[in-house]
Amino acid sequence: RGGINPYLFQMASVREQVSWVTEDPDDATRKAKTLAAAAVNRVNYHQSLATREVAVHPDVLVVGGGIAGMQASLDIASAGHKVYLVERQPTIGGHMLQFDKTFPTLDCAACIGTPKMVSVGQDPNIELMTYHEVDEVSGFVGNYKVNVRKKKRYVDVNKCTGCGECAAACVVTNVIQIPERPPLPMMEPEEESALEATLSSHGNQPRDLIAMLIDINDELGYLPRPVLTNLAYRLDIPLSHAFRVATFYSQFRFEPIGKHQIMVCQGTACHVLGGKRILQTVSRKLGIEPGQTTSDLEFSLDRVACFGACALAPVVVVDEKVYGGMSPAKVEALIDDLVARNENHEEGIVEEIHELKPESYAEELR
Ligand code: SF4
Ligand code: FES
Known part of the structure; x- marks a missing residue:
């Protein structure tokens, strides 16, 4: 308003840098004076700046x-x-x-x-x-x-169709020494018969790999490594390919399944209500990680993305029974119940979780 160039401006922030942060009044006064003097001194270096408009390239x-x-x-x-x-x-x-x-x-x-x-x-x-x-x-x-x-490509990208025939003629690939295949691992009799059954029903076709993995997983309860190795050999596919397919689907297991299968939901609703702590509690109590089975083959632990029961979050499923509103304390009690039932040779599932203090997980979190 005074017609002075607006960029000739200085400020000493006495409120943020003195009043709010310096408790001793004498120290505060000294500091305020120093800041004000420094601001006045900076005015010596001011230069008028002109405003101009420049075209902007929008790309x-x-x-x-x-x-x-x-x-x-x-x-x-x-x-x-x-x-x-x-x-x-x-x-x-x-x-x-x-x-x-x-x-x-x-x-x-x-x-x-x-x-x-x-x-x-x-x-x-x-x-x-x-x-x-x-x-x-x-x-x-x-x-x-x-x-x-x-960067150099050595091919004309406009003509290349991605057919891959150049790979066969590649001198670099052709000098690579492929190590000899190690001997195939031995299988247990039941593993061997599961493998032979699925191979004969699908006719040794690599395109049926997933169906064969399902057959073996259903028959043995998991995919033993020796069976996967032999399957890959018989289908003439790399073992890494068989593992890549098998590990993509959480339904496949790589360890034998326990008598009780505990699945802890880690979906969004369960996650925000403490699903991670519940999973950690089960893992610590059983001494296994998700995807593993206890050495006595009693419990298997898995994580699941969502059971579709988000209104009950956080959710744990044990032997196909859904337990909603879980907490670390409740899941510990549930496992204790299962262990006690095993020791008493009781069959069936736990219908009720013992009433616990604190009663709700929200209360426990508070
Ligand atoms: S051989 Fe096939 S993949 Fe290789 S550069 Fe030619 S068109 Fe592309
Ligand atoms: S997020 Fe856990 S049941 Fe949906």
């Missing part, structure tokens, strides 16, 4: 094609802006796609990431620059200049 560069980069590109592209998405690897997707499951819903990472990869590839507003790297950035907000280096 956007996103560096990194992981889940965050893909989502940012899609959001910006849907707002109508041109996006250059630079990724130094040959493909977008990032580290998230290498995970099995994602927190908190334990959804499969590929199920979330793959549709986004497709959307990025098909969006006309996104120019995908895989196998490129940002070398230099200069300029200022709205007017950046960026040097992006395209």
Whole structure:
């Protein structure tokens, strides 16, 4: 209002830096004087600044094609802006796609990431620059200049159909020595008959791998490693492939199942109400981790993404009976009950959980 350049301004913050933080009145006065003197001194260095308008280039560069980069590109592209998405690897997707499951819903990472990869590839507003790297950035907000280096590919990407025939002719691959396959592990008689039964019913077809894994898991209660190794050999597929398929589905087990199967929900509703502590309590009490069975084959412990009973959260399922409103104390009592029943050779399931103090988990949390 006074016509002075608005950037000729200084401030000493006596309230935040003195009144609120300095208890001794004399110290506070000294400090306030020092801050005020410093502010006055800074005025010596003031320069008038001029305001000017600069055209802003609306195109956007996103560096990194992981889940965050893909989502940012899609959001910006849907707002109508041109996006250059630079990724130094040959493909977008990032580290998230290498995970099995994602927190908190334990959804499969590929199920979330793959549709986004497709959307990025098909969006006309996104120019995908895989196998490129940002070398230099200069300029200022709205007017950046960026040097992006395209890495050597040794193939014409516009002509390559991804047929893979070059792999057969690759001199690097052809000099790799493949170690001899170790001898196949011995199987127990019941394991051998389960394997032979499923192989003969599915005709040694690798495409039926999942069906065969289901058969073996149903027959033996789990997938013993010797059976998986022999199955992979008989189907002429890498053992890693058999494991990759088997470990993707939580229904498959790799250890024998216990007499009592305890499943603790780790879905969102159960998680926010203490599902993790309940899982830790069961794990500590039984001395096993999720996916394991106690050495006496009495208890197996598993985590589950959601039982569809979120209104009862936190939920624990024991031998197919659902227990809602659980707490660490209640789940301990439940296991004690099961152990007592085993010792008394009682069959069946625990219908009631003993009334406990504190009565509710909310009270316990308080
Ligand atoms: S052989 Fe097939 S995969 Fe290899 S570069 Fe040629 S078209 Fe692409
Ligand atoms: S989140 Fe646990 S039952 Fe749904």
